[in-house]
Amino acid sequence: MSDAQLRQLVLEHLRDIPDFPKPGVLFKDFTPLLADGDALRAVADHVAQRYAGRVDAVVGIEARGFILGAATAYAMGVGFVPVRKVGKLPGETYAATYTLEYGTATLEIHVDAFVDGQRVLVMDDVLATGGTAAATCQLVEQAGGQVVAVDVVLELGFLHGRDALPGREVFSLIVD
Ligand code: AMP
Numbered sequence: 001m002s003d004a005q006l007r008q009l010v011l012e013h014l015r016d017i018p019d020f021p022k023p024g025v026l027f028k029d030f031t032p033l034l035a036d037g038d039a040l041r042a043v044a045d046h047v048a049q050r051y052a053g054r055v056d057a058v059v060g061i062e063a064r065g066f067i068l069g070a071a072t073a074y075a076m077g078v079g080f081v082p083v084r085k086v087g088k089l090p091g092e093t094y095a096a097t098y099t100l101e102y103g104t105a106t107l108e109i110h111v112d113a114f115v116d117g118q119r120v121l122v123m124d125d126v127l128a129t130g131g132t133a134a135a136t137c138q139l140v141e142q143a144g145g146q147v148v149a150v151d152v153v154l155e156l157g158f159l160h161g162r163d164a165l166p167g168r169e170v171f172s173l174i175v176d
Helices: 003-012 031-035 037-050 064-076 131-142
Strands: 015-018 026-029 057-061 079-085 093-100 103-110 119-127 146-155 170-175
Touching: 003 037, 003 170, 031 037, 037 064, 037 146, 037 170, 057 064, 057 131, 064 079, 064 119, 079 131, 093 131, 103 131, 119 131, 131 146
Parallel strands: 057 079, 057 119, 119 146, 146 170
Antiparallel strands: 015 026, 079 103, 093 103
């Protein structure tokens, strides 16, 4: 499937939910994409092909990044590492606090998530202000991983999330 075909497929499986989770936010809902087996596989395979041979682990950001990230890790035959909201990971963690489009949050990663120098792909569904992805990259590096790229399905271009990720490879299938 070409990039253009995949883009079209994803756009057909995305829906806008106004004023969620708070007034003024147009929430990009991916559940229709996740519910369609062919579409989900196409997205995961597409990401897997893009980074074939270049990554040793996929990091998924809670919660939707878990779904896309785990599917992609499976397709690539590499491991999956979760970056979770504060208080959810059972082992010793590093934490990073950052600003969201709608609030602030703290993310954590296990201190022993990686063997030193492991090449890591960071995945999430949406890149908005970039704070989440930037905090995740910081955590990956703190834990000894090497960030190869940040990959999202949808980038909200008007929020300039890439500016929070200077010098990083960032790929988004769709820019809104
Ligand atoms: P940010 O840190 O601003 O780039 O926000 C990215 C995170 O918040 C991702 O985990 C997204 O899933 C979520 N997010 C932010 N804005 C939206 C939106 N408009 N629709 C869906 N998810 C969003």
